[in-house]
Structures are given as structure tokens and as C-alpha cells.
Amino acid sequence: MSSLTNWVQSEAMENRKESARRIAYRFRQNPLSLVGLGIIGGLVFVAIFAPYIARHPQDAGYMGEPAVDFANRFAEPSLAHPFGTDQAGRDILSRVIFGTRYSLALGLFVLTFAIGIGVPVGLVAGYVGGFVGQALMRLTDVFLSVPPLVLALAVAVPLQPSLRNAMIAIAVVWWPWYARLVYGEVVSVREEQFVEASRGIGASRLRIIFREILPNVMAPITVKFSLDMGYAILIGAGLGFLGLGAQPPTPEWGTMIAEGRAYLPAQWWYSTFPGLAIFLAVLGFNLLGDGLRDVLDVEVD
Amino acid sequence: MxxxxxxxxxxxxxxxxxxxxxxxxxxxxxxxxxxxxxxxxxxxxxxxxxxxxxxxxxxxxxxxxxxxxxxxxxxxxxxxxxxxxxxxxxxxxxxxxxxxxxxxxxxxxxxxxxxxxxxxxxxxxxxxxxxxxxxxxxxxxxxxxxxxxxxxxxxxxxxxxxxxxxxxxxxxxxxxxxxxxxxxxxxxxxxxxxxxxxxxxxxxxxxxxxxxxxxxxxxxxxxxxxxxxxxxxxxxxxxxxxxxxxxAGEIAEVGSCEDILDEPLHPYSRGLVDSVPKLTEFDREGIEGLIPNYTEPPSGCRFHPRCPAAVAGECDVTRPPRFELADGREVACLLYEDGLSPAAANEIAATEADTNRGSGTTHGRSSGPRESDESIESLTQRMEDANE
Amino acid sequence: MSDATDDRTDDPLLRVQNLEKYYPITGGLLKKKVGEVKAVDGVSFELGRGETLxxxxxxxxxxTTLGKTVARLHEPTGGSILFDGQDIGTLSERELKPVRREIQVVYQDPTSSLNPRKRIKDIVAEPMTVHDIGTKAQRRERVVELLRRVDLPEDFRYRYPSELSGGQQQRVAIARALTLNPSLLVLDEPTSALDVSVQAKVISLLEELQDDLGLSYLMITHDLSLTKNIADRIGVMYLGKLMEKAPAASLFDDPQNPYTEQLLSAIPIVEESEAAYKPDRISIQGETPDPSDPPSGCSFHPRCHRTVDECSRTEPELVDVGPDHTSRCVHHDDTD
Structure with missing residues (x-):
């Protein structure tokens, strides 16, 4: 029996290897998605090892308040300070590097929250339907009817401006998109016969929703997650720029751009490099999302 | 013509x-x-x-x-x-x-x-x-x-x-x-x-x-x-x-409707015709196995891994051409190589099939042998007992 | 209820009486009911143990609606479904749970009826998981046994449905249906998505399982030739009603209903010898009408080759035309 078990397991491994090979093949068909994967990988690496990568971690407020060095203010980009320094003489490269942490954390929190609320709402509305479904989806529509940035502003303004409150504001805006996406998917998956078969076996509604339907809507959620990370970072930076997010001297990209705006165009490097960082992050997540869409073979909106 | x-x-x-x-x-x-x-x-x-x-x-x-x-x-x-x-x-x-x-x-x-x-x-x-x-x-x-x-x-x-x-x-x-x-x-x-x-x-x-x-x-x-x-x-x-x-991408047999459906000659046509439920009868044998993988098609006759009458050393080696029989009838099967009459070929096919079955050669069979015949009832009963 | 319980063994496993499943048609802003589709309209039949209908x-x-209503995937709007003496037509979802172990459905399209994101072992074990039966090891053992039972290699457990051929997928679906030892299988076109050579093997598996396990089959199909070979009794359905019901042999030897004759006439025969079973060629008119607006009188009269004036006025009842043989046609009354 044991040799049989071994053989069976190696067979299963073969299948897994096979599907990994297929995924790699699909990715190769779309080289830009590999670029996206590279960018995201780089950003995550930078975020994790920021204290070791940045030359002046104390300038970004690592272990304490951001250091100041007025002697060195507005130094042009040079070997010592590749991105230059700001009005307090802080190394912008180090601050941009630490900014990665804030942006990724913001994106992750927002989307985790949005998925945590939106997916169950969509699942329940889609499978249960009827009055409950209608009520949930109409509520979702109310949120969707206001442009996201405007709604985020409306939520952020009455709160204390801080990074945490900016996250909450964006998360509140975001979940309805997931509710709608999942709702649409569930409505089509619900008609599949395996759902009816499960009901015929005697499975409960909860079981059907989470064990039968949810695994079949994971692919579009994954793709949307990747595409949305970029947008969430963009909106987070937008709130920071408007002064509703992280407050200076936090090295958050949007906040930095807003600060640097006062010194344009003479000290161009102050706003430009955080802006490029945002561009790179958004681009990376978009390319990766596109690639995932091909690999997982799904349509999102 | x-x-x-x-x-x-x-x-x-x-x-x-x-x-x-x-x-x-x-x-x-x-x-x-x-x-x-x-x-x-x-x-x-x-x-x-x-x-x-x-x-x-x-x-x-x-x-x-x-x-x-x-x-x-x-x-x-x-x-x-x-x-x-x-x-x-x-x-x-x-x-x-x-x-x-x-x-x-x-x-x-x-x-x-x-x-x-x-x-x-x-x-x-x-x-x-x-x-x-x-x-x-x-x-x-x-x-x-x-x-x-x-x-x-x-x-x-x-x-x-x-x-x-x-x-x-x-x-x-x-x-x-x-x-x-x-x-x-x-x-x-x-x-x-x-x-x-x-x-x-x-x-x-x-x-x-x-x-x-x-x-x-x-x-x-x-x-x-x-x-x-x-x-x-x-x-x-x-x-x-x-x-x-x-x-599998090849023509197995050609002929008039009556010829092919009332008396199929190629082992595949025979399996196919037999498998159709008819008002008279229904042969539940079907055809063993699956259609082959086209990236690595079988050598010789593409049907040989599923064929009940396959002859080892021949069918898996030689690709049969279409042999012409009477009245525009053509069969791509080595059984008809020597201009055999359908009756004679059928007989050979039947013997081949018997020997194949007898020697336990299961051609392209996807199923494993059924060893245990413990009834389903007893097992479920045991499981229910264990559950209580 | 009380008089039905005294002698269980002589009772049929399933007795369906005047079963109705109407779907409302709603219209207008307020979704008012403007009509109904009588998908199943007063169907009665019995199914004995070990029998195939x-x-x-x-x-x-x-x-298909009939089959799924019997399996209580739909709620009937009228009539009764006596399963093993118990009317399951009105049970709530909770009360149904034990019944669900006894009645299982095998669907037409195995690609759709197996969850593509689950491994075969989880699909086949699902009924045990849902009903909380057995330990992990026992479930595993049972899955292996079931796969063997449907002639699949046991290492298929680790595969996903998309890695199997259509015939193999249907065997998995059958294995899942058997997991809890049901007594009735509703087979909804179980082989019409398969090639004939595969269909033959699946059918022979189903027959073997029926012999070994004493299963009863309610088989839904469009293939008349197939039913001739595997069914004990046959019901011919048109626009929600049974037109004719008879043992297989008498239905084919002596069809009474004009609709059955037309179906028989339309079968394209494969072998010369089949011609003996076919009635003289009948020219067939039209197509099935819109079920929300069925014809008056006999619902088949606009397409019938034996239609008379009376057909559009009177709706004929099912009458006995032979032993265990009933049919619905105005012409039967003439001869009686």
C-alpha cells in the first residue's frame, strides 16, 4: 500500500508541476506582466528591508522623529543624495524608500477591508437573492453612485487628518466595488449544476456559498485585487497630497509631493521623485494585474 | 465515371x-x-x-x-x-x-x-x-x-x-x-x-x-x-x-450507408455501430479507452491501442492503407490486407479479441482491476456504527 | 397516511400523484402575476424498488422539471410525492435532509455538475462531509471503494474534474450519487453529453449498479431507442403532461398515442432491422408550442396527424388501453 501511496502522491505532484508549468507559460506569453511582477517584487523587498537599504534611515523617521540637518537643505541630486534633500536637509531617497512601507500598508489594509466586507456582501446578495439581495445591492449602488475620490474626501474631511483615517476613508469607498464584482460572478456561478448538486446532497446555504461558490469567484477577486492595489495607492497619495492623509514630516509619497510643490520649479527633485515612485507602483500593479487576468483567464469589468 | x-x-x-x-x-x-x-x-x-x-x-x-x-x-x-x-x-x-x-x-x-x-x-x-x-x-x-x-x-x-x-x-x-x-x-x-x-x-x-x-x-x-x-x-x-x-484524424472505413451500418468491417466502425442504442438491441460493450493524444499519436494504426482485434507487432507498427474491397468499399485495417472476405476477417478479429481478452491484455484500459467486492452497504453500515 | 403504512414492502418506492409544478409569469411594474407555465401538470406514476422508469x-x-421536483430540488405547487410512504412534497429543507440521503441526482453535463475547483476525492466525499458521516480515514476508504466501483483508478482522487474525460467525469458524478447508499437515483439525461461508445459503457455501469445495489432509477431522456433497452416502464411526456405510460415492450410493440407514434417515426434508424419497430412514416407538423400559452383541448392537437374537431375542444384523460398501459387521446373513447 505504501508504494502505491507514494506513487499516487508523486502523480499528484506531477499534476501540480504541470499546472505550474502552464502558469509560467501564460506569463511568458505576456512579458509586460513579468515586468510588473519584477516591479512589485522590488517594492516589497524595499519596503521590508528599508532600514538596511536607505542610507539615512533616521531622515525618514526610523526609530524616532525625522532628523533635521539645515546645513544640508535643498542639496541637488548628487552621489551623496541621489534624489537630493528637502527643506530640512533630509535625504529624499531614504524618505521615498520608507514611503514604500506606507503606501503598501495603505493598499493592503484598504483592500483587505474592502474584500472582507464586499465579498461576503456580494456572496450573500448573489446567492440568497430576493429581498435581502436587493437591499444589499441597492445599498452598494448608493456608494457606487458617488465618485470614489469625492466620497473618500467626504469621509476623510470630518475625521482627524492622519494616515489611519485616510485608510478608513478609502476602505469605506472601496468595498462596494468588490460587492458588485462578486455579485455578478455569483449570479452566474449559482446557475452551475454543481451548486444544485450540492443542494441535492443536503448542504446548507453557508456551505454552498463558502465551499462551492467562493472558490469559483476567487480568480476575478485576485485580479481585481492586483489592479486595485495601484489605484488604492494613488488615492492614498491623493489624500496625502490634499493634507487629509499622513501628516508631514511622515515620509508618505503624496504628502511629500504636496510639501515639495511650494518649491517648484527650482527644487524640482523634491516633488518629482516621490511622484515617480507612485508612478512605478501603480504601473507595476497594473501590469501584474493584466498578466494575472491572462493567466487566470477572467474578465473584470 | x-x-x-x-x-x-x-x-x-x-x-x-x-x-x-x-x-x-x-x-x-x-x-x-x-x-x-x-x-x-x-x-x-x-x-x-x-x-x-x-x-x-x-x-x-x-x-x-x-x-x-x-x-x-x-x-x-x-x-x-x-x-x-x-x-x-x-x-x-x-x-x-x-x-x-x-x-x-x-x-x-x-x-x-x-x-x-x-x-x-x-x-x-x-x-x-x-x-x-x-x-x-x-x-x-x-x-x-x-x-x-x-x-x-x-x-x-x-x-x-x-x-x-x-x-x-x-x-x-x-x-x-x-x-x-x-x-x-x-x-x-x-x-x-x-x-x-x-x-x-x-x-x-x-x-x-x-x-x-x-x-x-x-x-x-x-x-x-x-x-x-x-x-x-x-x-x-x-x-x-x-x-x-x-x-483520430484518419478515415477508417468508406462505403454505402447500408454496407457500413448493417455490416461494418473496420473494428472501430463495428464498435461505433454496436454502441448506438437501437430499437432492436443495444450492445453495452462500447469501446475501451479514450481517443488518443494528438501530440503523441499511437504508432501504426491509430486505433490499435483500443482495438479488440489488434495484432501485436503488426498493428502498432504498420499504418494500414485503405484496402479496396468490392463496390467502392474501402477499409483501413490490416485484417483486410490479403483481400480477405468480410466473414473471414470477422472470424480472425473475433479470435484475436478472444486471445487478447484471455491473456488479460487490456488495451488502453483506464480502469484498474476490481479486487475488493465488499458491498457498499456493509461499509456504510460500519461507518454509521462508528459515527454513533 | 395510516392506511399507507401497514404493508410497506408491497408499496412502490415512489408514488407520485397529480404532481404539479407551475411557474408564475410576472409582468408590469408591480410584478403582478399575469399567467403561469405549467411545467409539470398533474403527473402521476409509481416506481417500484429496483425498477427503472x-x-x-x-x-x-x-x-427535467419533473425529475428535479421529485428529487425536491424544486418545490411542487400541487400533488404529492410519496417516497417510501412519506409525502416529501411539503417537507421543509431541514426535514428533507434525511430524505436527501435516499434520493440522488445525476446530471446531464458532468462538466457543470462537478465543482471545477475541487479534487475528485472532495467531490465524492462531500455527501459524507455534509451529513457528518465517518472519520477522515473512513471517508478516504469509502472514496477509494466508490471509485473502484465505477471503474476508475483510485489515483484519480487527486485530480481535478478538468483533468478527466467526459465519461470519467460522469463516473465521478455517479460515484458521488452513490456515496450515501441512496435507494433512488434521478438520472437526468446522464449520457446525452457523451459519445456513443462512452455512453454504452456508462449505461452498462448503471445497470450493473442497479443489479448489485437494488437501486431504482427515474431516468429522464429524449432518446427513445435508449429507453427501449434499459427501462422497465416508460412515460411519454408532452407539455407538462404524460401522454402515454406503458411497460417498455408494449410501448414499442403497440404504441397507442399519436405523439408516441410520431416520436417513433422520427427516430433515424441505424440498422435495417430496426425498421420493423417503426410505424409507417408520419409527416410531422410544427414544433412544441409556447408552454405559457398551450393549445386548447388536447395540447398536442395542432401537430397531431389524427386530429379531429373534438381535439381542440375536449381535453382527453389518461385511460387504460392495455395491461398497465394508459394513454391520453380522444380516439380511445371511440373504441371503448
């Missing part, structure tokens, strides 16, 4: 897939005589639709690729000459597909589609200017003439209220009506050769019966030739003069 |  109207010689079509190069059509020869209806029958994935697509000049390339072969229509070679193929297609061929809902546009009425067919028939490379002129209503053919022609054809296909149907959208019609409209549209161009790919598969038997009647009526009336693709042997018997049995 | 009909005749 005169030259055949359509002749396909040694067609080979490959497809480039993730798993490699799939040799989907492997040397298919096929002829259709003037005024004859020929059916290609086979199970899903046997390559019958790819063959039809190649004849229609509609094979998607890539991923498909015609590696070898010639297609003669009235002695004119078409596979090497795209312009000629296009011309023959528009002038002489008519096509009917399986699913009328996907081959009819949902946003045009039946009348609009039929008028378009008439406007552009016998034309290749229509320019933008001409399309624009037609859209604004300055067609070369008069509206009244077109209308009369539509009504005439719909009438011929026994569509009730043809005037009304012209203003309907496909979705408003029943399945049978849609298929009739599709046949009417294929007939608009006054083709001399029809290619039908499973046109009745989606229909109920009573409606299928009507459509088959109508189709054979049109074929007889206009003296058409037809290539009919189907998986349904009964339908093939009703509509065709001759049958080509196809398996 | 086939329901034959064309698309839209309500045969």
Missing part, C-alpha cells in the same frame, strides 16, 4: 498547442461525386469538423496549419490558391452550421441578413465605398426582386408566414425555424455544393425529422452535392449516399 |  465534384487528397492538418504540435488530420482522402451526399461520421474530437473547415476555407490559421494535401473542386486546386478558394466559396459553396443562434446575428432581422447575402453574393473583396452605398440603400439589386426571392426561399422551406418572418429577429424564432432560415440563406447564393456541420444536433427528433426532409428535398430539387458532418449514424443513414467513418 | 420527451416538455 465522370470526375468527382470535390476531392480531398492526403490532407494533413496540424495545430500548435501548448502541449506541442497536434497532428489532428493525418492523411485524409475523400471524394464527393456530382449529385452525391457524403457523410463524415465520427465521435467528438475525431477531426470531422476540422476537415469540413478546411474544405470551406475556414480553418483558423494559426493555430491550425495545413501541412500537406490538395483540395480539388471541379479539377481546380484550392488549398494552394487562396483567391480561387475564396471565389469557389462565394460562387459555389453553401454552408449550414450546427448552432443557428451563433451563426445568425442577433441584431439584424432575418430579412436584413438575407438581403445582405444577396447584395454581396458572388463578390470577393468588397470595397468600403460599395458597403457604404449599400448601407444608404443604393444596392445593385432591386429591393422588390430581393424581397420576392426571400419569400420564395422561405416558402420552399415551409416556413409559415414568410412575410412576417422577414421582420423577425433570430431570437424570436424557434430552433427549427432558425435552422430553416439558415438553410434558406445558404440556398440564396444558388450553391451547387452544400457543406453541413451537424445542422440538426441541437434539435428535437421530430424537428430534426422535418429538417432532414427539407434538406434532402432541396438537394434533390437543385441537384446539389453535399458533404454532411454528423456524429449520429441514424441521421447519416437517412441523408447520405455514402459514409466515411473517421477516427 | 424512463420519462421521454422533447425539450421543453417538463421532464
Amino acid at each position: 465522370t470526375d468527382p465534384i470535390l476531392e480531398l487528397r492526403d490532407l494533413e492538418v496540424h495545430f500548435n498547442t501548448f502541449d506541442g504540435r497536434a497532428e489532428v488530420i493525418n492523411g485524409v482522402d475523400l471524394t464527393v461525386e456530382e449529385g452525391e451526399t457524403v457523410a463524415i461520421v465520427g465521435e467528438s474530437g475525431c477531426g470531422k469538423s476540422v476537415t469540413a473547415e478546411t474544405v470551406m476555407g475556414m480553418l483558423p490559421q494559426p493555430p491550425g496549419e495545413i501541412v500537406n494535401g490538395e483540395l480539388y473542386y471541379r479539377d481546380e486546386e484550392l488549398l494552394g490558391d487562396e483567391t480561387a478558394h475564396e471565389r469557389v466559396k462565394t460562387e459555389s459553396l453553401g454552408m449550414i452550421f450546427q448552432d443557428p443562434m451563433t451563426s445568425l446575428s442577433p441584431v439584424f432581422t432575418v430579412g436584413e441578413m438575407m438581403r445582405d447575402v444577396m447584395t454581396y453574393q458572388n463578390k470577393t473583396n468588397v470595397g468600403w465605398l460599395e458597403i457604404f452605398r449599400n448601407i444608404v440603400g443604393r444596392r445593385d439589386v432591386s429591393e422588390a426582386d430581393m424581397h420576392d426571392r426571400c419569400i420564395e426561399l422561405l416558402d420552399r422551406l415551409q416556413i409559415p408566414d414568410p412575410e412576417g418572418i422577414l421582420d423577425r429577429y433570430p431570437i424570436e424564432l424557434s430552433g427549427g425555424m432558425r435552422q430553416r432560415v439558415l438553410i434558406a440563406m445558404a440556398m440564396l447564393g444558388e450553391p451547387e455544393f452544400l457543406i453541413a456541420d451537424e445542422p440538426t444536433t441541437a434539435l428535437d427528433v421530430t424537428v430534426q425529422d422535418q429538417i432532414l426532409d427539407l434538406l434532402s428535398e432541396q438537394v434533390k430539387r437543385e441537384d446539389l452535392s453535399m458533404l454532411y458532418i454528423t456524429h449520429n449514424l441514424g441521421v447519416a443513414r437517412r441523408i447520405a449516399d455514402r459514409i466515411y467513418v473517421m477516427y | 424512463a420519462i421521454v420527451g422533447e425539450s421543453g416538455c417538463g421532464k
Whole structure:
């Protein structure tokens, strides 16, 4: 029996290897998605090892308040300070590097929250339907009817401006998109016969929703997650720029751009490099999302 | 005998897939005589639709690729000459597909589609200017003439209220009506050769019966030739003069309907005919195994891994040519190599099958041996006991 | 209820009486009911233990709705479904749970009826998981046994449905249906998505399982030739109603209903010898009408080759035309 078990397991491994090979093949068909994967990988690496990568971690407020060095203010980009320094003489490269942490954390929190609320709402509305479904989806529509940035502003303004409150504001805006996406998917998956078969076996509604339907809507959620990370970072930076997010001297990209705006165009490097960082992050997540869409073979909106 | 109207010689079509190069059509020869209806029958994935697509000049390339072969229509070679193929297609061929809902546009009425067919028939490379002129209503053919022609054809296909149907959208019609409209549209161009790919598969038997009647009526009336693709042997018997049995991209057997269905010779045809539930009997043996992987097709005869009568050392080595028997009957099986009579070959096949079974050789069998015969009841009982 | 319980063993496993499943048609802003589709309209039949009853009909005749209503995937709007003496037509979802172990459905399209994101072992074990039966090891053992039972290699456990052929997928679906030892299987066109050579093997598996396990089959199909070979009794359905019901042999030897004759006439025969079973060729009119607006009188009269004036006025009842043989046609009254 044991040799049989071994053989069976190696067979299963073969299948897994096979599907990994297929995924790699699909990715190769779309080289830009590999670029996206590279960018995201780089950003995550930078975020994790920021204290070791940045030359002046104390300038970004690592272990304490951001250091100041007025002697060195507005130094042009040079070997010592590749991105230059700001009005307090802080190394912008180090601050941009630490900014990665804030942006990724913001994106992750927002989307985790949005998925945590939106997916169950969509699942329940889609499978249960009827009055409950209608009520949930109409509520979702109310949120969707206001442009996201405007709604985020409306939520952020009455709160204390801080990074945490900016996250909450964006998360509140975001979940309805997931509710709608999942709702649409569930409505089509619900008609599949395996759902009816499960009901015929005697499975409960909860079981059907989470064990039968949810695994079949994971692919579009994954793709949307990747595409949305970029947008969430963009909106987070937008709130920071408007002064509703992280407050200076936090090295958050949007906040930095807003600060640097006062010194344009003479000290161009102050706003430009955080802006490029945002561009790179958004681009990376978009390319990766596109690639995932091909690999997982799904349509999102 | 005169030259055949359509002749396909040694067609080979490959497809480039993730798993490699799939040799989907492997040397298919096929002829259709003037005024004859020929059916290609086979199970899903046997390559019958790819063959039809190649004849229609509609094979998607890539991923498909015609590696070898010639297609003669009235002695004119078409596979090497795209312009000629296009011309023959528009002038002489008519096509009917399986699913009328996907081959009819949902946003045009039946009348609009039929008028378009008439406007552009016998034309290749229509320019933008001409399309624009037609859209604004300055067609070369008069509206009244077109209308009369539509009504005439719909009438011929026994569509009730043809005037009304012209203003309907496909979705408003029943399945049978849609298929009739599709046949009417294929007939608009006054083709001399029809290619039908499973046109009745989606229909109920009573409606299928009507459509088959109508189709054979049109074929007889206009003296058409037809290539009919189907998986349904009964339908093939009703509509065709001759049958080509196809398996894994190769022709297994050719002959008249009666010959093939009442006395199949190739072991595959025999398995196929036997597997169909009939009013008289039903052989539940089926055919062991699965259709082969086209990227690594079996050596020799492609059917040998599933064949009950396969002879080791021969069938897996030599690819059988099509042996000609009496009356235009051809069988691609080594059993008929020495001009054996069907009876003698059958006998050999039966003996082979017995020895194969006796020695426990399970050809391409996907199932494992059933060792334990413990009844399901006892096990469930045990499980329930354990549960309590 | 009380008089039905005294002698269980002689009772049929399933007795369906005047079963109705109407779907409302709503219209207008307020979704007011403007009509109804009588998908199943007063169907009665019995199914004995170990017996196969086939329901034959064309698309839209309500045969699938009938099968699924019997399996209580739909709630009937009228009539009763006596399963093992108990009326399961009115049970709530909770009360149904034990019944669900006894009645299982095998669907037409195995690609759709197996969850593409689950491994075969989880699919086959699902009924045990849902009903909380057995330990992990026992479930595993049972899955292996079931796969063997349907002639699949046991290492298929680790595969996903998309890695199997259509015939193999259908075997998995059958294995899942057998997991809890049901007594009734509703087979909804179980082989019509398969090639004939595969169909033959699946059918022989089903027959073997029936013999070994004493299963009863309610088989829904459009293939008359298939029913001739495997069913004990056959019901012919048209627009929600049974038109004729008879033992297989008498239905084919002596069809009484004009609709049955038309179906028989329309079968394209494969072998010469089959011709003996076919009635003279009948020219068939039209298609199944819109079920929301059925014809008056006998619903088949607009297409019938034996229609008379009376057909559009009177709706004929099912009458006995032979032993265990009933049919619905105005002409039967003439001869009686």
C-alpha cells in the first residue's frame, strides 16, 4: 500500500508541476506582466528591508522623529543624495524608500477591508437573492453612485487628518466595488449544476456559498485585487497630497509631493521623485494585474 | 465515371498547442461525386469538423496549419490558391452550421441578413465605398426582386408566414425555424455544393425529422452535392449516399450507408455501430479507452491501442492503407490486407479479441482491476456504527 | 397516511400523484402575476424498488422539471410525492435532509455538475462531509471503494474534474450519487453529453449498479431507442403532461398515442432491422408550442396527424388501453 501511496502522491505532484508549468507559460506569453511582477517584487523587498537599504534611515523617521540637518537643505541630486534633500536637509531617497512601507500598508489594509466586507456582501446578495439581495445591492449602488475620490474626501474631511483615517476613508469607498464584482460572478456561478448538486446532497446555504461558490469567484477577486492595489495607492497619495492623509514630516509619497510643490520649479527633485515612485507602483500593479487576468483567464469589468 | 465534384487528397492538418504540435488530420482522402451526399461520421474530437473547415476555407490559421494535401473542386486546386478558394466559396459553396443562434446575428432581422447575402453574393473583396452605398440603400439589386426571392426561399422551406418572418429577429424564432432560415440563406447564393456541420444536433427528433426532409428535398430539387458532418449514424443513414467513418484524424472505413451500418468491417466502425442504442438491441460493450493524444499519436494504426482485434507487432507498427474491397468499399485495417472476405476477417478479429481478452491484455484500459467486492452497504453500515 | 403504512414492502418506492409544478409569469411594474407555465401538470406514476422508469420527451416538455421536483430540488405547487410512504412534497429543507440521503441526482453535463475547483476525492466525499458521516480515514476508504466501483483508478482522487474525460467525469458524478447508499437515483439525461461508445459503457455501469445495489432509477431522456433497452416502464411526456405510460415492450410493440407514434417515426434508424419497430412514416407538423400559452383541448392537437374537431375542444384523460398501459387521446373513447 505504501508504494502505491507514494506513487499516487508523486502523480499528484506531477499534476501540480504541470499546472505550474502552464502558469509560467501564460506569463511568458505576456512579458509586460513579468515586468510588473519584477516591479512589485522590488517594492516589497524595499519596503521590508528599508532600514538596511536607505542610507539615512533616521531622515525618514526610523526609530524616532525625522532628523533635521539645515546645513544640508535643498542639496541637488548628487552621489551623496541621489534624489537630493528637502527643506530640512533630509535625504529624499531614504524618505521615498520608507514611503514604500506606507503606501503598501495603505493598499493592503484598504483592500483587505474592502474584500472582507464586499465579498461576503456580494456572496450573500448573489446567492440568497430576493429581498435581502436587493437591499444589499441597492445599498452598494448608493456608494457606487458617488465618485470614489469625492466620497473618500467626504469621509476623510470630518475625521482627524492622519494616515489611519485616510485608510478608513478609502476602505469605506472601496468595498462596494468588490460587492458588485462578486455579485455578478455569483449570479452566474449559482446557475452551475454543481451548486444544485450540492443542494441535492443536503448542504446548507453557508456551505454552498463558502465551499462551492467562493472558490469559483476567487480568480476575478485576485485580479481585481492586483489592479486595485495601484489605484488604492494613488488615492492614498491623493489624500496625502490634499493634507487629509499622513501628516508631514511622515515620509508618505503624496504628502511629500504636496510639501515639495511650494518649491517648484527650482527644487524640482523634491516633488518629482516621490511622484515617480507612485508612478512605478501603480504601473507595476497594473501590469501584474493584466498578466494575472491572462493567466487566470477572467474578465473584470 | 465522370470526375468527382470535390476531392480531398492526403490532407494533413496540424495545430500548435501548448502541449506541442497536434497532428489532428493525418492523411485524409475523400471524394464527393456530382449529385452525391457524403457523410463524415465520427465521435467528438475525431477531426470531422476540422476537415469540413478546411474544405470551406475556414480553418483558423494559426493555430491550425495545413501541412500537406490538395483540395480539388471541379479539377481546380484550392488549398494552394487562396483567391480561387475564396471565389469557389462565394460562387459555389453553401454552408449550414450546427448552432443557428451563433451563426445568425442577433441584431439584424432575418430579412436584413438575407438581403445582405444577396447584395454581396458572388463578390470577393468588397470595397468600403460599395458597403457604404449599400448601407444608404443604393444596392445593385432591386429591393422588390430581393424581397420576392426571400419569400420564395422561405416558402420552399415551409416556413409559415414568410412575410412576417422577414421582420423577425433570430431570437424570436424557434430552433427549427432558425435552422430553416439558415438553410434558406445558404440556398440564396444558388450553391451547387452544400457543406453541413451537424445542422440538426441541437434539435428535437421530430424537428430534426422535418429538417432532414427539407434538406434532402432541396438537394434533390437543385441537384446539389453535399458533404454532411454528423456524429449520429441514424441521421447519416437517412441523408447520405455514402459514409466515411473517421477516427483520430484518419478515415477508417468508406462505403454505402447500408454496407457500413448493417455490416461494418473496420473494428472501430463495428464498435461505433454496436454502441448506438437501437430499437432492436443495444450492445453495452462500447469501446475501451479514450481517443488518443494528438501530440503523441499511437504508432501504426491509430486505433490499435483500443482495438479488440489488434495484432501485436503488426498493428502498432504498420499504418494500414485503405484496402479496396468490392463496390467502392474501402477499409483501413490490416485484417483486410490479403483481400480477405468480410466473414473471414470477422472470424480472425473475433479470435484475436478472444486471445487478447484471455491473456488479460487490456488495451488502453483506464480502469484498474476490481479486487475488493465488499458491498457498499456493509461499509456504510460500519461507518454509521462508528459515527454513533 | 395510516392506511399507507401497514404493508410497506408491497408499496412502490415512489408514488407520485397529480404532481404539479407551475411557474408564475410576472409582468408590469408591480410584478403582478399575469399567467403561469405549467411545467409539470398533474403527473402521476409509481416506481417500484429496483425498477427503472424512463420519462421521454422533447425539450421543453417538463421532464427535467419533473425529475428535479421529485428529487425536491424544486418545490411542487400541487400533488404529492410519496417516497417510501412519506409525502416529501411539503417537507421543509431541514426535514428533507434525511430524505436527501435516499434520493440522488445525476446530471446531464458532468462538466457543470462537478465543482471545477475541487479534487475528485472532495467531490465524492462531500455527501459524507455534509451529513457528518465517518472519520477522515473512513471517508478516504469509502472514496477509494466508490471509485473502484465505477471503474476508475483510485489515483484519480487527486485530480481535478478538468483533468478527466467526459465519461470519467460522469463516473465521478455517479460515484458521488452513490456515496450515501441512496435507494433512488434521478438520472437526468446522464449520457446525452457523451459519445456513443462512452455512453454504452456508462449505461452498462448503471445497470450493473442497479443489479448489485437494488437501486431504482427515474431516468429522464429524449432518446427513445435508449429507453427501449434499459427501462422497465416508460412515460411519454408532452407539455407538462404524460401522454402515454406503458411497460417498455408494449410501448414499442403497440404504441397507442399519436405523439408516441410520431416520436417513433422520427427516430433515424441505424440498422435495417430496426425498421420493423417503426410505424409507417408520419409527416410531422410544427414544433412544441409556447408552454405559457398551450393549445386548447388536447395540447398536442395542432401537430397531431389524427386530429379531429373534438381535439381542440375536449381535453382527453389518461385511460387504460392495455395491461398497465394508459394513454391520453380522444380516439380511445371511440373504441371503448
